[in-house]
Amino acid sequence: TVQQETHGFQTEVKQLLQLMIHSLYSNKEIFLRELVSNAADAADKLRFKALSNDALYENDGDLHVKVSIDKDAGTLTIADNGIGMNRDEVIQNLGTIAKSGTKEFFSNLSGDQAKDSQLIGQFGVGFYSAFIVADEVTVRTRAAGAEASEGVEWISQGEGEFTLANIEKANRGTEIILHLREEEKEYLDDWRLRSIITKYSDHISIPVHMFKEEVPERDGPDGEKIPAEPGKWEAINKATALWTRDKSDVSEEEYNEFYKHISHDFADPLAYSHNKVEGKTEYTSLLYIPAKAPFDLYNREHKHGLKLYVQRVFIMDDAEHFMPTYLRFVKGLLDSNDLPLNVSREILQDNKVSQAMRQACTKKVLQMLSRMAKNDAEKYQGFWSEFGNVLKEGPAEDFSNKEKIGELLRFASTNNDSDVQNVSLDEYIERMQEGQDKIYYVTADSYQAAKTSPHLEIFRKKGIEVLLMSERIDEWLMSHLSEYKEKSFQSIAQGSLDELDSAEDKEAKQEAEKAVEGVLERVKEALGDKVKEVKFTHRLTESPACIVADENGMTTQMVKLMQAAGQ
Ligand code: ADP
Ligand code: MG
Numbered sequence: 001t002v003q004q005e006t007h008g009f010q011t012e013v014k015q016l017l018q019l020m021i022h023s024l025y026s027n028k029e030i031f032l033r034e035l036v037s038n039a040a041d042a043a044d045k046l047r048f049k050a051l052s053n054d055a056l057y058e059n060d061g062d063l064h065v066k067v068s069i070d071k072d073a074g075t076l077t078i079a080d081n082g083i084g085m086n087r088d089e090v091i092q093n094l095g096t097i098a099k100s101g102t103k104e105f106f107s108n109l110s111g112d113q114a115k116d117s118q119l120i121g122q123f124g125v126g127f128y129s130a131f132i133v134a135d136e137v138t139v140r141t142r143a144a145g146a147e148a149s150e151g152v153e154w155i156s157q158g159e160g161e162f163t164l165a166n167i168e169k170a171n172r173g174t175e176i177i178l179h180l181r182e183e184e185k186e187y188l189d190d191w192r193l194r195s196i197i198t199k200y201s202d203h204i205s206i207p208v209h210m211f212k213e214e215v216p217e218r219d220g221p222d223g224e225k226i227p228a229e230p231g232k233w234e235a236i237n238k239a240t241a242l243w244t245r246d247k248s249d250v251s252e253e254e255y256n257e258f259y260k261h262i263s264h265d266f267a268d269p270l271a272y273s274h275n276k277v278e279g280k281t282e283y284t285s286l287l288y289i290p291a292k293a294p295f296d297l298y299n300r301e302h303k304h305g306l307k308l309y310v311q312r313v314f315i316m317d318d319a320e321h322f323m324p325t326y327l328r329f330v331k332g333l334l335d336s337n338d339l340p341l342n343v344s345r346e347i348l349q350d351n352k353v354s355q356a357m358r359q360a361c362t363k364k365v366l367q368m369l370s371r372m373a374k375n376d377a378e379k380y381q382g383f384w385s386e387f388g389n390v391l392k393e394g395p396a397e398d399f400s401n402k403e404k405i406g407e408l409l410r411f412a413s414t415n416n417d418s419d420v421q422n423v424s425l426d427e428y429i430e431r432m433q434e435g436q437d438k439i440y441y442v443t444a445d446s447y448q449a450a451k452t453s454p455h456l457e458i459f460r461k462k463g464i465e466v467l468l469m470s471e472r473i474d475e476w477l478m479s480h481l482s483e484y485k486e487k488s489f490q491s492i493a494q495g496s497l498d499e500l501d502s503a504e505d506k507e508a509k510q511e512a513e514k515a516v517e518g519v520l521e522r523v524k525e526a527l528g529d530k531v532k533e534v535k536f537t538h539r540l541t542e543s544p545a546c547i548v549a550d551e552n553g554m555t556t557q558m559v560k561l562m563q564a565a566g567q
Helices: 011-023 030-050 087-093 102-108 113-123 126-133 182-188 190-201 252-263 345-349 352-375 377-391 399-408 425-430 447-451 454-462 472-478 503-515 517-530 556-564
Strands: 004-008 065-070 075-080 134-142 151-156 161-167 173-180 208-212 232-235 271-277 283-289 306-310 313-319 331-336 438-443 467-469 487-491
Touching: 011 102, 011 113, 011 126, 030 065, 030 075, 030 126, 030 173, 030 190, 030 252, 030 313, 065 190, 087 151, 087 161, 102 113, 126 134, 126 173, 173 182, 182 190, 190 208, 190 252, 252 271, 252 283, 252 331, 271 352, 283 352, 313 345, 331 352, 352 377, 352 399, 399 425, 425 438, 438 454, 438 472, 447 467, 467 472, 503 517
Parallel strands: 065 208, 306 331, 438 467, 438 487
Antiparallel strands: 004 161, 065 075, 075 173, 134 151, 134 173, 151 161, 208 232, 271 283, 283 331, 306 313
């Protein structure tokens, strides 16, 4: 076996380390949250594996994290007795970044430290954040169920490389020893550490222990002797799973911190919803709407879904069965009392319990969003600009909630002449003119093209509002959204639009049409097979001619999309 070897970090790790050290200077203490969070994950993973192999506990089922300091050595140690890692896992987990979206992340960096520190936050800093405060990190770990001789020691200064060595490690789990930088010695202060841990890790479901020094024998107020208290490890966090607590006992800060733990996000969420459901199906859900879209939201390999627990035991990450794809940005967890502990992804696939929870969670999220839209339009606008295009997949995917999704849609419109998508269908309907019974829209490649579409002329003239759609997804959305609150949608580039004509208009139209009969004939001859028909129109006020799609045919925009897709 290899005793010691040196490995280079993956290039992205080197970049991330550089960035982190330089960008996160104003929020250094979060390294402790990240390391404690990893320890809690490691405990969850061990509990899960032990469900089918009790021996993994090695007679030590009391899972916890110990945080300790050595002032003389200048080190801070975070030790857990969770799942641990074998040599390959160490190389994989602490030498590379396996996350999807890594490429997008690095291509988004600007070199501007303030901006980039925001981005790193979205990306998640994780284990490597140890190097914000440490100039050397030692990880000693041994996987649950492995021999004591199969321990691994990983050491790095956080520059280009790390070394690996085989060690004896009697206790299962992972020990992370931070050799603090000279200027970061505040993290050797017992009180400071306690306050950081309560701030960030109160909600973690395993206890975080710190050593309470022995108190020597001393005199009481009446001269009696108070006996010495021996030093002991004591838990300094609440250590109850946050979602099992009563809503009224949990503060917004705690909900927000918990979000960061389960989502690996860095910023506060936009909204959350905590529900305990009793009755036919019993479960607790805790759902969050993030503030920022992850880099890989449109990536096929994007992992999404909820963290699944069964009777408080962690079962899996990214259970995608409880959220439709158009809500894939939702983060959170479900703790079911009805599913079996040995539940697998296959079982979840077509299971009554999971379907019921999916429906209920979908409703909850739509409700959360509609509440946000009503109560805090600005916040909702923020949500819309991050996730609106994902939500637009909704009507095609989720027929039963079409109307509710419809309420949440926002568009640019001729009403406000701005490319900001902030007009709801309800507002549009409120502004509809007397006798108008359709919702008019136009789709184009860009806002500019939509706004200057010649099809709009007649609508501008008559003061009828038109929704301006220019996102790729809009055409797809509109092909699945034929009506909203009994009003049908009408593309202004399609069909006859005869309904816009008043009686006078019709008369004038007939006269005008007669006058250009000859012209129409000549144009038809000239264009030949290229068009189905050449018609006189009343809808243009400035442009001489425009192309109109057949009522039942594809819109020109859809034709372009199909061509772009190679069809
Ligand atoms: P994340 O927690 O988002 O997966 P991190 O950078 O925090 O990313 O950690 C990377 C990986 O290293 C984890 O996914 C886990 O596999 C492993 N790891 C980190 N800390 C521990 C630990 N204390 N025990 C076991 N595995 C760990
Ligand atoms: Mg982590």
